[in-house]
Amino acid sequence: MTTSSAAYIFNILRLIGAEHRPLGATDVSQRLGLPLTTAHRGLSTLERANYIVRYQSSTKFVLGDMSRQLLQSFFGRFAIRSLAPPYMHRLVMVTGETVSLFVPIGWYVARISLIKGTNEIIRTGPVGEVWDLHRNAAGQAVLAFKTEIEQKRYLDSLGNRTSRVERKALETGLAEARTNGYVTITDDTKSELSIPVLGHHNAPLGALVIEGKVAARDVNACLSTVGRLSELARAEPARFHNLYDHLDPEHVVLPTVG
């Protein structure tokens, strides 16, 4: 059982996960530069362990049950996910919009749960998608409540990816978010309001995002609802903390959509 013997098989697994269509041995061989027999062997290994399954009884493969279950187990690592649904339902009832729960992982936020709104038109991303902290409302809500040192470290990590003007605007937005307790982003394609879920010492455990326009009269009701959720989380700090906070964010590298 050596790392080298397993490495190509994990690469095949990641390739199938990243693809938007079923893949066969020839596809895998070409995409990863592997001999065809090696691609066959890798697929057989993954099929044997139930990580991939045949697509409609063909010789092409898609992710199997094991991958889906592991993803759900990973989401379950964030205890706030089990506490949030009743409060997410309340936000849906107040606004009619889709509500998502994002959690911080390194310098990213990942969407780990969503409850669809009651409005006719629903515009949202899939569960599992990952954003850079500064690129969506949830990330900014989380970033606004990180310590000054962490904020500066993140902004410094952006380097040339943001101009001096953009960085200044971001810093101003984060200060406003900290004062207001929420972040709003509105442009031609979307409107989002995000409220952080704060745990022990006001550390951000995640953020709820209302994915649509929220009437000014409803904002306080939304803040109050998420405030109650934060209160519950703060009451049990041993349970509601981020299991991945001890990792150096610089060492967490994930594919983003933002």
Added chain:
Amino acid sequence: MTFDDQRGQFNKATVQILQVLSTYIGRSSSVGVTELSQELHISKNMAYRALSTLVKEGFLVKDASGSRYELGFGILRIQNLDADTQFDVRTFCAPFLQRLHKVTGESVFLSVIMGRGYVTIDSVEAHGVRVSHNPRGLLVPLHASPASRVLLSFLSDEEIAEYIRVAAPLKRFTATTITDPNDLWQEVELVRSQGFARGYGDHYANATYISFPVLDTTGRPHAAITVGGPADRLTEADVEKLLPGMMQIVAEMNSQSSLYTSDSRITLEPSDI
């Protein structure tokens, strides 16, 4: 050479590593080398090498203690964002409600936990004289009715104790409602062992009910499905005859619902803590 010609040729060592990763499904905490070797009946050296490989690949990380292993963020790389990973319990259960209705001819209800009770969110109603839908939004406490007892029984012992503490004294609805906490714990054990709850007329009288859990990855309830009929038509003897067929449908349903983690949890307001 076709793919099927290659069947049977797989990397046994990597299958074992993948099996180690699979043990994290439903596991609620990190795992150590010794614990894993005992659980899988493999040597400590083999367990260590498998865990190290999974860390290197990003599927596991060392936890804050530095000596145990936790699921890693690399799991996010083996997902297809095109697939709907969100579990919608009502959509999922709809075909099973229809099948249970077909084999029993009676009304079938789908209920989920809300706060300290349950609400019915979907149903298939029988024709003619029948058991009808609960009034929309009616919150039924988690100790009265078979749906309640199924939902309660598959929560953790801590949550059940929490419910009993907060809901005390347990409200009586009929002469057979379980109001003694000790009797409720006995019922929890019975429901867990047999996999369903029978109606005792403990919430509504004059009807026969049987409830089954819709379970998640960890054995917690997504929801409860209840079959109910008028007592003079659906007798206890009828339920016994129908039970194997119903259990078969429920087993098939749970093999699929167990792919997903449930969001069911008794919710207490801050003032209750």
